[in-house]
Amino acid sequence: MTKPCVFITRKLPEDVVAPLSAIAEVEMWPHEDVAVPNDVLVEKAKRAAALLPMVSDPIGEQVLSAGAELKVVANMGVGYDNIDVPAATRRGIVVCNTPDVLTDTTADLTFALLLATARRLVEAAEFLKEGKWKSWSPFLLAGADVHHKTIGIVGMGNIGQAVAKRAKGFDMNVLYYNRSRRPEAEAELGAIYRPFADLLAESDFVVCLTPLTPETRRLFNREAFRRMKRSAVFINAARGAVVDEQALYEALVHGEIAAAGLDVFEKEPVDPAHPLVSLPNVVALPHIGSATYETRRAMMALARDNIIAVLEGRPPLTPVNRPS
Numbered sequence: 001m002t003k004p005c006v007f008i009t010r011k012l013p014e015d016v017v018a019p020l021s022a023i024a025e026v027e028m029w030p031h032e033d034v035a036v037p038n039d040v041l042v043e044k045a046k047r048a049a050a051l052l053p054m055v056s057d058p059i060g061e062q063v064l065s066a067g068a069e070l071k072v073v074a075n076m077g078v079g080y081d082n083i084d085v086p087a088a089t090r091r092g093i094v095v096c097n098t099p100d101v102l103t104d105t106t107a108d109l110t111f112a113l114l115l116a117t118a119r120r121l122v123e124a125a126e127f128l129k130e131g132k133w134k135s136w137s138p139f140l141l142a143g144a145d146v147h148h149k150t151i152g153i154v155g156m157g158n159i160g161q162a163v164a165k166r167a168k169g170f171d172m173n174v175l176y177y178n179r180s181r182r183p184e185a186e187a188e189l190g191a192i193y194r195p196f197a198d199l200l201a202e203s204d205f206v207v208c209l210t211p212l213t214p215e216t217r218r219l220f221n222r223e224a225f226r227r228m229k230r231s232a233v234f235i236n237a238a239r240g241a242v243v244d245e246q247a248l249y250e251a252l253v254h255g256e257i258a259a260a261g262l263d264v265f266e267k268e269p270v271d272p273a274h275p276l277v278s279l280p281n282v283v284a285l286p287h288i289g290s291a292t293y294e295t296r297r298a299m300m301a302l303a304r305d306n307i308i309a310v311l312e313g314r315p316p317l318t319p320v321n322r323p324s
């Protein structure tokens with residue numbers, strides 16, 4: 001019997017791929033740091049029973065309709081806004097993501113970004129390396145305190161709750177906004193629910209961790225930034241398109257908010273000349289929320305195991321849709 005074909009859109013370690021190679025004919029895009037061009041992806045999809053894409057690979061109508069044999073698309077990421085899930089569901093294709101395995105790692109990065117932005121760590125490190133440090137001075141590179149302040153978390157899923165836990169360790173007052181109330185976070189973490197507009201007005205740190213959906217696209221617009229305190233620090237570790245980047249730029253330039261820490265951008269990789277990136281009060285990172293060796297390997301393994309399960313006729317481990 002011929003083995004089903006699997007296409008992986010980046011070069012992954014052989015030992016991670018080995019269990020899949022035992023049951024399938026696996027082809028990998030041979031580069032680790034260059035994305036597969038869309039025309040190649042469409043071509044590969046034609047023979048594939050399974051795709052293992054990165055969160056940066058668009059899996060829309062074009063790829064899905066080419067994939068006559070496709071049974072499963074196992075994204076390597078918790079977010080799956082790069083995949084047209086309704087179109088996959090209509091075609092009977094299972095879509096999977098990689099939740100849970102990245103929760104603590106992404107929460108660590110989010111909190112590190114918050115600290116780095118509030119305490120101006122990147123600016124300070126560059127200041128020293130550029131030979132600008134002439135003396136200890138009272139307000140040299142002074143930032144804002146984090147401890148005992150109010151954090152407002154928008155998107156209280158697993159990562160939001162893990163950030164809340166870290167914030168509690170800093171004696172912060174934790175507010176949250178979510179589509180649905182989270183009684184367990186309220187009981188266990190003392191997180192307090194606030195309507196979106198109230199959270200923006202009351203928080204010293206506004207942390208965006210909501211998935212990108214049609215409802216959350218450009219949620220952080222001009223009006224949202226105007227509601228924030230002038231001393232507010234905005235952190236985005238979710239998706240760039242949840243933010244109106246022009247509105248954020250203007251809010252930062254006009255002093256409507258104090259600073260921003262951004263791990264994600266509407267267009268990635270972001271141009272280093274992007275106006276937001278050039279601002280001194282912006283800490284910009286290249287979408288590294290889950291980027292530790294341990295977690296990235298766990299994400300790869302989970303995506304792989306989702307594919308193995310579907311190809312072997314078992315239920316997927318972490319599906320996001322239920323095609324009939």
Ligand SMILES: O=CC(=O)O
Pocket residue numbers: 055076077078079080102289290
């Ligand atoms: O952004 C990364 C992810 O969704 O896992």
